[in-house]
Amino acid sequence: MSTAPRLSVVMPIYNEQEALPLTATRLRPILDGLGIDYEVVGVDDGSTDATPVIMQKLRQDWPQLRTVRLARNSGHQAALTAGIHRALGDYVVSIDADLQDPPEKIPEMLALAREGNLDIVYGVRGDRGTDTFFKRRTAGAYYWLMRRLVGKKMPNQAGDFRLLSRAAVDALKAMPEHQPVYRLLVPWLGFPSGEVLYVREERVAGSTKYPLSKMVNLALDSITNFSASPLRLATWLGLLSFVVCLGLAVYSTAAFAFGSTVPGWSSLFIAMLFIGAVQLICVGLLGEYIGRIYSAVQARPAYFVGYDSAEDEWQGKSR
Known part of the structure; x- marks a missing residue:
């Protein structure tokens, strides 16, 4: 040509x-x-x-x-x-x-x-x-x-x-x-x-040539490249965990005031799992964005x- x-x-x-x-x-x-x-x-x-x-x-x-x-x-x-x-x-x-x-x-x-x-x-x-x-x-x-x-x-x-x-x-x-x-x-x-x-x-x-793993990666790239919504989601999850913990605190105080507290580990165990899961989700979301910033800085x-x-x-x- x-x-x-x-x-x-x-x-x-x-x-x-x-x-x-x-x-x-x-x-x-x-x-x-x-x-x-x-x-x-x-x-x-x-x-x-x-x-x-x-x-x-x-x-x-x-x-x-x-x-x-x-x-x-x-x-x-x-x-x-x-x-x-x-x-x-x-x-x-x-x-x-x-x-x-x-x-x-x-x-x-x-x-x-x-x-x-x-x-x-x-x-x-x-x-x-x-x-x-x-x-x-x-x-x-x-x-x-x-x-x-x-x-x-x-x-x-x-x-x-x-x-x-x-x-x-x-x-x-x-x-x-x-x-x-x-x-x-x-x-x-x-x-x-x-x-x-x-x-x-x-x-x-x-x-x-586009199995499930590549579809998931495409969705992840799409979300993190074009929106900060996941970071806002982390904020809302943090607020939700705070509200849940505040509710548990009120419930525990009321139960203690009425003398109906029962020693146990169930409620404490569930609360710890919930807070830990929310923290890991937030850290993971931050890690995704930081990883992309790191790749952009490398400019490979x-x-x-x-x-x-x-x-x-x-x-x-x-x-």
């Missing part, structure tokens, strides 16, 4: 050797049919299977495919960051490689952004019937909590399938976020936005790029 593409499609990839050929077969005709210059930035997040080899083979017949390989597995959001920061298109679409988010919606996103002069177009999941009952409930709880912490400007059921204009991408690149959570960071920008509804499909092949990069197939070709070109 001699000129910057009109559209960049960023695709974080981790151990997708089964899904990747199917994704390329389905994605390429859609992008070719747009009639514009484009690039597909496939970010290999330190895959340990045959994913890097498959990407190189696909690139031989698909010149628009650009491969970026991270030096180690850094996580989905870090791989997404690497792709967004290196994308060169006027519009940037992020999509996963498992085809749960249909690439057929990309032309609709692009058309909506152009017609409405929008900087952001969210892919909103209108139906999650293919997800398990547990996944639907936990996802619903996540969006319910985030919308109350961040505000209703965060679209409900909008994941990482979205379109960004160059202005939105530049704004994200200027943000000093150490652990960005784009589901919250993008709505925070407040740029003109629209939505495209779609039905979430089943994974085309392979197994999920979230990822290292080991290889970019377009590095030499685009060297010296700026946007």
Whole structure:
């Protein structure tokens, strides 16, 4: 490519050797049919299977495919960051490689952004019937909590399938976020936005790369990065424990005055457990925030790029 593409499609990839050929077969005709210059930035997040080899083979017949390989597995959001920061298109679409988010919606996103002069177009999941009952409930709880912490400007059921204009991408690149959570960071920008509804499909092949542990970490990062509410929760827990202890003190004094005190350890034991639990919760919440401050002060990069197939070709070109 001699000129910057009109559209960049960023695709974080981790151990997708089964899904990747199917994704390329389905994605390429859609992008070719747009009639514009484009690039597909496939970010290999330190895959340990045959994913890097498959990407190189696909690139031989698909010149628009650009491969970026991270030096180690850094996580989905870090791989997404690497792709967004290196994308060169006027519009940037992020999509996963498992085809749960249909690439057929990309032309609709692009058309909506152009017609409405929008900087952001969210892919909103209108139906999650293919997800398990547990996944639907936990996802619903996540969006319910985030919308109350961040505000209703965060679209409900909008994941990482979205379109960004160059202005939105530049704004994200200027943000000093150490652990960005784009589901919250993008709505925070407040740029003109629209939505495209779609039905979430089943994974085309392979197994999920987002188990419960990563879902919990995402929720924790979302809460601590965008809200001080947990610290206020610690304050309220402290006040609650004070009220409970004050009530026990009044009860003990009244019982002593009426001569109905019975020697025992139950009430003392329960009170000590309650106060100790509240203290540990408060210390834990403070530790989460202090740990993130410590990571920010260290300023260690979230990822290292080991290889970019377009590095030499685009060297010296700026946007």
